[in-house]
Amino acid sequence: MKPAATSAPALLSAHSDIGDIALSEFFDGHPVATFAIDTRHVVTHWNRACEHLLGWSKADMIGTDHHWQAFYPRARPLLADLIVDNQPEQLPRHYGEKYRPCALIPGAYEAEDFFPNLGAGGHWLHFTAAPLRDSRGQVVGAIETLRDVTERRVAENALRRAYDNLEHVVHKRTAQLADMNEQLQEDIRQRHQAEAELRRSNLELTALNDQLSRAQQQLVQADKLASIGQLAAGVAHEINNPVGYIFSNFSTLQGYLDQLFAMLDAYQGAEAALADAAPAAAAALREQRQRIDLDFLRQDVPALMAESREGIVRVRHIVQDLKDFSRVDSNQEWVWANLHRGIDSTLNIVSNEVKYKADVVKDYGDIPDIQCLPLQINQVVMNLVVNAAHAIGAQRGRITVRTGSADPDQVWLEVADNGSGIAPEVLARIFDPFFTTKAVGQGTGLGLSLAYGIVRKHGGRIEVDTAPGAGSRFRVWLPVRQPGPGAAEAP
Ligand SMILES: Nc1ncnc2c1ncn2[C@@H]1O[C@H](COP(=O)(O)OP(=O)(O)OP(=O)(O)O)[C@@H](O)[C@H]1O
Numbered sequence: 001m002k003p004a005a006t007s008a009p010a011l012l013s014a015h016s017d018i019g020d021i022a023l024s025e026f027f028d029g030h031p032v033a034t035f036a037i038d039t040r041h042v043v044t045h046w047n048r049a050c051e052h053l054l055g056w057s058k059a060d061m062i063g064t065d066h067h068w069q070a071f072y073p074r075a076r077p078l079l080a081d082l083i084v085d086n087q088p089e090q091l092p093r094h095y096g097e098k099y100r101p102c103a104l105i106p107g108a109y110e111a112e113d114f115f116p117n118l119g120a121g122g123h124w125l126h127f128t129a130a131p132l133r134d135s136r137g138q139v140v141g142a143i144e145t146l147r148d149v150t151e152r153r154v155a156e157n158a159l160r161r162a163y164d165n166l167e168h169v170v171h172k173r174t175a176q177l178a179d180m181n182e183q184l185q186e187d188i189r190q191r192h193q194a195e196a197e198l199r200r201s202n203l204e205l206t207a208l209n210d211q212l213s214r215a216q217q218q219l220v221q222a223d224k225l226a227s228i229g230q231l232a233a234g235v236a237h238e239i240n241n242p243v244g245y246i247f248s249n250f251s252t253l254q255g256y257l258d259q260l261f262a263m264l265d266a267y268q269g270a271e272a273a274l275a276d277a278a279p280a281a282a283a284a285l286r287e288q289r290q291r292i293d294l295d296f297l298r299q300d301v302p303a304l305m306a307e308s309r310e311g312i313v314r315v316r317h318i319v320q321d322l323k324d325f326s327r328v329d330s331n332q333e334w335v336w337a338n339l340h341r342g343i344d345s346t347l348n349i350v351s352n353e354v355k356y357k358a359d360v361v362k363d364y365g366d367i368p369d370i371q372c373l374p375l376q377i378n379q380v381v382m383n384l385v386v387n388a389a390h391a392i393g394a395q396r397g398r399i400t401v402r403t404g405s406a407d408p409d410q411v412w413l414e415v416a417d418n419g420s421g422i423a424p425e426v427l428a429r430i431f432d433p434f435f436t437t438k439a440v441g442q443g444t445g446l447g448l449s450l451a452y453g454i455v456r457k458h459g460g461r462i463e464v465d466t467a468p469g470a471g472s473r474f475r476v477w478l479p480v481r482q483p484g485p486g487a488a489e490a491p
């Protein structure tokens, strides 16, 4: 169907009507696919580019209103149709959001869409439709140009895909990085943990090492004391016999001397009577008496005897201490005893030695009776208290005797003083027998070694806490019960 001359577009009417040949050729030769319709939707122009792009010939289209066939499988209005009908409100229904008004030409619209029926695999078309008006401005038709933008869209799609891909890779990489970061954090945490563990075990090792070296020192000390103990036992045994007979001879000697002095008294009494009977003998006797200063001898011999007796008594004590120190032959019985009672009686015994030098403070804890050799424990307490008193200088001091218990199987007793304290180089030797810092005749150096031996025999131990000038604290740990026979008979 040929379009009517009256419906020719205004654009072309300046030169001729819509069917003008020269214009048709111009239209035909235009490289952009273009077609035009009149107000009845009849195709008036369909150029070669259009034929080429859409695959429909001019002959198929011009004069028909089937131009939709070139694009869609079913009849529907094209952009040009909606513009001819002046129905822009219908645009969304047919083009969704793919259209927009054309910026250059008023009343024109453009859109872009994919047409699957075009060509082998479909084509993307960008199309613009504008109204055609006559000289009075009346719409007489519409013209629509079509540009194949498949390549651009394909490129765009490829670009989008590449972009999406890139984004995906970035996401993946970011996730990987986050993972790695997390792993790293975990590694660091583990490293910190391992370091803390290492530090802890190092501390434990150091503590263990300290314990070991202390134990070693104790072992060396115990070893030393054991061999010294043997030596002491031997020496004590050897000295014990001669001291025994010197001591018993001493009593006899004292008796003899008493008799001799009585005899001398008798002679002296007879001297006056002898003066008349035998003046020469009497004079010789007097002269002899004056020469030897019998009066002085009479005074001095008992003093010498007393002094010697004291000396011998001291030797006997030392021998006894030595024997006690190395005692294996103890015939004492293990009994359940109250430690506080023993301490009290011991403090009474030594009170003479202590009372002028220090106040004694008792701070007894709640402790059970213990299985022990009470006399020997008293000996330990005595030695510690006497040492404490000796450590106190010119100023009156304080000696504190404490007891306590850390667990049901052990008790401790402690003698603390605020005296001189013990220098480190001395501390290592205080338990050695005969080690003393006291003046000759004042200390035998056996007190602590004796205490050590006794405490060891009880299965206990002695701890010393001291510093020069800060006083000393001797703590004796004792087990509540002794292993072996008698252990079951708890009080
Ligand atoms: N509480 C103390 N404060 C200061 N030094 C002390 C104390 N206890 C002991 N010592 C030191 O340890 C040394 C050894 O003591 P230990 O009791 O064995 O012998 P001693 O007291 O010298 O003589 P003794 O045989 O008469 O007890 C002492 O000479 C003294 O130097």
Ligand SMILES: [Mg+2]
Residues within 6 Å of the ligand: 383, 386, 387, 443, 446, 447, 448
């Ligand atoms: Mg002592």
